[in-house]
Amino acid sequence: MKTRLLFSLLLTASTVASALTLPAPDRPGDSLIGNPPHEVKYVAAKQEDTLIDIAVNFRLGQDEIVLANPHVDRWLPREGTQVRIPSSFILPNAPRQGIVINLPEMRIYYFPDSSRVVTYAIGIGREDNWKTPLGKTHIAGKTENPSWTPPKSIIAEHLADGDVLEPYYPPGPDNPLGLFAFKLGIPGYLIHSTNKTNGVGMRVSHGCIRMYPADIEQFFPMVKVGTQVNIVNQSIKVGWYHDTLYMEVYPEMEETPATYEQRLHTALNLIEQANGGQMPVIKGSVLKAAVEKATGIPVAIYERPTQTPPVVQGQAAPAAK
Template sequence: MSIRAILTLVVAAAAFSQTALAVVYPLPAPNSRLVGENIQVTIPSDSTDALEHFAAQYQMGLSNLLEANPGIDVYLPKPGSTMTVPQQLILPDAPREGIVINSAEMRLYYYPKGSKTVVVLPIGIGQLGKDTPINWVTSVQRKKERPTWTPTAAMHAEYAARGEFLPQVYPAGPDNPMGLYALYIGNLYAIHGTNANFGIGLRVSHGCVRLRDKDIKYLFDHVPVGTRVQFINEPVKATVEPDGSRYVEIHNPLSRTEEEFNSETPAPLKLTPVVTKVLADASVSESAVNQALQSRMGMPTKVNGAEENIAPIAPAVPAAPQAPAIQQTNAPATPDNAQPAAPQAQPTITDAAPAAAAATDASKS
């Protein structure tokens, strides 16, 4: 029997399909931002699968599962243990239009025009020092199936310094670090696939946005050229729901320096005016807010009303890890020379199906 067949699902609301790839949420009312429900899964007693297996199955990035399950073993989650899959979330404080990429939570939100839904996909982002943009509005300039990839001179030097030598041009195909599909944004970046089975929910790229193969295929098939793309960096999200409930969702902020990345001390959090206003209400429990700030579990926590809705205290988890250098296969590139309330509605999972182009595809990858 497959892992998928024997995983036990405990769903708070109506069951939804696990047979597909993109998690699709019905859009809430304009005055609501809370969507979805968390689920609990039981790791099979005979499982030998790494956490990435379950992350891919439930459309999560590794960082999402690590935040929601402090102490979980990334190589072998304990057989028979229960794991939280954080499928409840607060929509970003951004227009519900086109694509919104929140680097802090390593999620991509796609609002299909006229659909009254939002598609949420996990992503990999740029390594420390090769950061994905965090405050930028652009658009999809062009799309390409089977992109080639041309490493930049800086990339050749970087790899050569550790004894690895890159070809001048990676041909299209399954071994190409950009995967099989690419959406080029601006002149230097792309949203693209991968030739590796890791890296989603990690800081592994050279600035581009990386998705699992079937997720980038979905975007390639459904996102029109010209679609608005907004990059944000929002580790703390908050909402006041129509029934007066107040929620906060806290992720670890992205490390800005090597010192921050290697520090045992969690990086400081900066609360935006929107978040501060949500938390300033007299109904908000200070202890609930402090618990959420301490645990940083990446899931919405109710901070007013009944105590049982408050997430338990858990040790702070480290900032989103970077993949070991030896495993990094993605590299930057230079577009055909670009550098590569009422109860919440339950999400469903569905099959996820410019600059002038020069001679070869490239992006910061």
């Protein structure tokens, strides 16, 4: 309780909401981190704000803030509009060690130890020939102030669009890799900074994983060479927070489309798995709405029934309140 209270106070005091070091779930079997889901955080849009400006300010992903605010105009939110700031997250269904990257969510999770989770918004590879690969790998190297020599394929692509790339970018703020880069064990792929911050939380890269400059500056010294990296594709996540089961849903990746029936089947399997192999009784309309509305916000779908204390023989049952 103390750690969650401390987190809530820090979140209230901070202007940055989602470059977070959070307490790990405080109960065995729980999977939700961050603010308790009923503690919803909003910020009022200013006259000059777009949703993207707010996302950058709070270091959220661009698609992430749009999904969380489906009725707010991306480019012209009215002044004073209450914009929801995602501040609670269900952990991906993966071992809680090293780095876990969930592509549909466009978010990275790092587990420095059993008591903390560090999470950041990221940008990922496009849906054409530049997809970010799935699977297990590791951090193969770390470079501060990297240089960049664009591959011939990227030079040719830019040239076809009338954009001429330099054959070599020296270290510095104008380098597309930014000031920090992690080399993955998959040849040619990096986790790196970016000077195009509006692309964080979108599918705009050539397969590399992009982070806000301030985020990777914080992240870089935390992570050691050799750290395990697990890249997953989980558009539906299910997890407990105390006695309530939540579902968090994102759009499917374009290259792995799924029908509503397929998504529902996935959701039911995850619910059964989370509930110890037994399917709880869930209202159909609640489940349908959770699967259909991909908001990226944890939605309560089931609450464990309160256990009635047994009546001892010769003792009256407690009166109903």
